[in-house]
Amino acid sequence: MQPMEHLHLKHVLQTVCVLEAVVLRSFGPEGGQVLFTRDTGQAMLSRSGTRILTALQLEHPLARMVVECVGKHNNVTGDGSKTFILLLASLLRMIHTMACKEPNVYHTYNSREAAEAATARRLADELLAFALEELDDLIAVRVVPYGLCVSWExxxxxxxxxxxxxxxxxxxxxxxxxxxxxxxxxxxxxxxxxxxxxxxxxxxxxxxxxxxxxxxxxxxxxxxxxxxxxxxxxxxxxGQVIHRDFATPCLQTDHQPVKAVVFTGYLQQKLLGAGDVLKVGRGGQEMEANSKKEKSIVEFSAWSERSLECVIENLRRLGVSVLLSAVKQTAAVLSLAAQAEMCVVECISEDELSLFAHLSGTTPVLDCWMIEPVNVATLTFCRPILLGVHRYVHVAFHDLEERFKPCSLVICGPGEGQTDQHACAFQDAIRMLLTTCRPMGMTASTASKRTSQSNKSTSLHTEDHSNKTANSSSSASTFQQGALEPGCVIPAGGTFEFLLNHALLQHGYSRSVSDGTKMGTSSVSQLLANALLSVPRQIYSHSPRHFLQIQTRILGFSPNHSHTLSLPYKQEHKICLIHGCGTSECPLEDGKSSMHCCRKADVSSKVFMLDSGLESVSCKYQLLLAVLQCVTSLLRVDTVLYTHTALHTQSRRLANISLKGTEDEAED
Known part of the structure; x- marks a missing residue:
């Protein structure tokens, strides 16, 4: 292995394209599952992009870096792992093409590769800056109005x-x-x-x-x-399923409340610590004090047993019949608990104990001598439950129905890999909903900038809509307040990419016209717009004609295809892509899309794109930002220095990477 490797733009592109070839096998609604076979012979079948990428045995540091970025994005949004790789590869291909075609002053750089790398880094920086400053505005104004809002209710x-x-x-x-x-x-x-x-x-x-x-x-x-x-x-x-079995016989307590206490340590160890410490001599003194030491051990054992009996008696006086322990208790504790008709559950995980304490509203016991009523939880029942071939502890909490009804999820599957895949899909869906229910975020400066842009866009149409300027301004103001509200979704199947592609092209043309130049669409907007189309192209790769039909139909809902489409005009001619109809007769209420904007007689013609499902706008927005940040980081890698130190954790750096581009990095 070489001690040092200089990376060029084509090397970065080749690395990402290898990952793209892997995830494309399972991308889109027509994608299949990927079968992996481990060295142990165990097989894994999955369609999850994150599971597929993490299962790869990658050697190149750049590939590991990309997979780490995908994993961090998935941990936040729960979605978009395969689209992440697809967009990343598409952007790198386009940046590589533009960097090779753009004329460079070669005497400024040592080689053609250095000039291309500098151009690629500049384009990546401009893309990220554009996305951080203006992408949320474009999505809110040009994409969100064509979707709807799904509330928590x-x-x-x-x-x-x-x-x-x-x-x-x-x-x-x-x-x-x-x-x-x-x-x-x-x-x-x-x-x-x-x-x-x-x-x-x-x-x-x-x-x-x-x-x-x-x-x-x-x-x-x-x-x-x-x-x-x-x-x-x-x-x-x-209620809650605790993934342990009873260490002592379980009593039938279905018809009466049960009281339980959570212990976080060893009961017997606490008792030993409360007594005097036995001192053992050294050398010759040890033989002389042998008989005295044996007598002390016998006396201490008797005292320890009496003390443990006092603790058990105190628990019985409080009405406790269930002991939940984070560790394995001694045989003496189990024996005395069984004699007192108390159930003991040992070795409960920290997550389960924390959830139990939260739901029961009690505090775990740290010192068995300090048990108070606040440490005692009241349960509706505590009984064994058989799930598959395993027996667990099943508890239900008392007087919680007024606030909520806690429950546990039983996930079934034919094998371990399938069951784990289903569980990961459930949790990723929760993360996706969490991202969807959060607003995309709009600061005061962004809001003021958006208002000024809206007014500026409105002024471009003063000649044609002079008598509607006041109404348009108020309508735009009302829409701006609800544009970034949580719960925004849009039809799947490339709708988001088609609309944002059209909006980016319009934005670049409008900006160049307003600046008085003749440059046409800006390179940054066009680059990002073309990269977005790689997603629907892959979705409809089995039918290119279908791709063109969907794109034409979606863009056909825009009342004006010119590059001077303004927000007020769109607001007056609101189009619902969910139903495929106009909503001019159903104005927006509090900035939200009306879900009942169409007549029942037209239901048969209102299912446009609904069969392809819905997807979150917030997840799409965060995906674009994550991809652009990853592109910027990848293109700043100049040299890989291979080291011989052992890798202790997966999250640590897999190689020392020399970076170029910023002043701080140059100083380092």
Whole structure:
């Protein structure tokens, strides 16, 4: 292996293209699953982009860097791993083409490769700066109006009507997500199960993001994998399932409340620490004090047993019949607990104990001598439950139905790999909903800038709409307040990419006209716009004619194809891509899209793009930012220095990378 490797733009592109070739096998609704075989002979079948990329045994540091970026993005949004690689490869190809064609002053650089690398870094920096400053404005003004808003009440609604209601759209959002992960067969069933899970954990007077964040953080303790059953056997179980079995015989307490205490340490060790420490002599003194030491051990053992009996008696006086322990207790503790008819559950994970303490509202016991009523939890029942071939502890909490109904998720699968894949898909769906329910974010400066841009765009049409300027301004102002509200979704199947591509081309042309230049569409806007089309091209790769038909149909809903399309004009001629109809008769209410803008007689013609599902606008926006940041980081890599130090953790640097481009990096 070479001690040093100089990287050129073509090397970066080749590395990313290898990853692209892997994920393309499972990309899109027509994509298949990828089969991996480990050295141990174990097989893994998956359509998840993150699982596929992390399963690869990558040697090149750049490839590992890309996979790490994809993993971090997936941990936030739960979606877009395969699209991340696809957009990344498309952008790098276009940057490489532009860098090779652009004339460079070669005497400034040592070689042609250095000149191309400098041009590529400049383009990447301009792309990222453009995205951070103006991309959210374009999405809010040119993309969001063609979608709709799904609220938290829509996701957690009880009735899932087959009609075109908000509940139906919430189901479509989840079903399309699971379709790309687990296939079409069970996506509706899993989406219904996800909505039911969130409905049980719906806290009163709490923000949706808080509920989703709680479910995401506690998901390891909230789900139980069961092998050997089809996924259709997955269900919800009331209360909490603790993934341990009883260490002592379990009593039948189904018809009366149960009181439990959580211990975080060893009961016997606490008792030994409370007594005097035995001192053992050294050398010759040890033989002389032998008889005295044996007598002290016997006396201390008797005292320890009496003290443990006092603790058990104190627990009985408090009415405690269940002991939950984070560690394995001694045989003396189990024996005395069994004699006192107390159930003991040992070696409970920290996540499960934390969830139990949160739901029960109690504090775990640190010192067994300091047990108070605040440490005692009241349970509706505590009994064993058989899930598959394993027996666990099943508890239900008392007096929690007024706030919420806690439940656990049982995820079934034929094998370990499939069950784990289903569990990851469930948690990724929660992350996707969490990202969707959060606003995209708009600062005061962004809001003022958007208002000025809207007024400027309105002034371009004063000649044709002079009598509507006041109404248009007020309409635009109303729309701006709700444009970045949480819950924005849009039809899947390339709708987001088609609309943003059109908006970027219009934006570049409008900017050049307003500046008084004749440069046409700016290179940055055109580069990003062309890269976006790589996603729908791959979705419809099996039918290029279908790609053109969908693109023509989506852009055909725009009332004006000219490059001077203004926000007020679009606002007056609002188009609903969900139904494929105009909504001029149904004005916006509080900045939200009306879900019932069409007459029932036209339902047969209002299902445009609905069969392809829905996807989150916020997830798409964050995906673009993450890809552009990754492009900037990749193109700043100049040299890879290979070291011989051992890799301790996967998250550490896999190579020392020399960077160029900024003043701080040059000083380092």
């Amino acid at each position: 829509d996701i957690t609604a009880k009735s899932q009507s087959p009609a075109y209601t908000n509940c139906h759209y919430a189901q479509k959002l989840l079903a399309s997500f699971f379709h790309t992960r687990l296939g079409h067969t069970h996506c509706d069933f899993i989406s219904n199960l996800t909505c039911e899970l969130l409905r049980h954990w719906k806290f009163k007077n709490d923000l949706p993001s808080s509920v989703l964040q709680f479910v995401n953080d506690n998901f390891p303790a909230l789900h139980t994998p069961v092998l050997g059953f089809p996924i259709s056997c997955s269900r919800l179980v009331e």
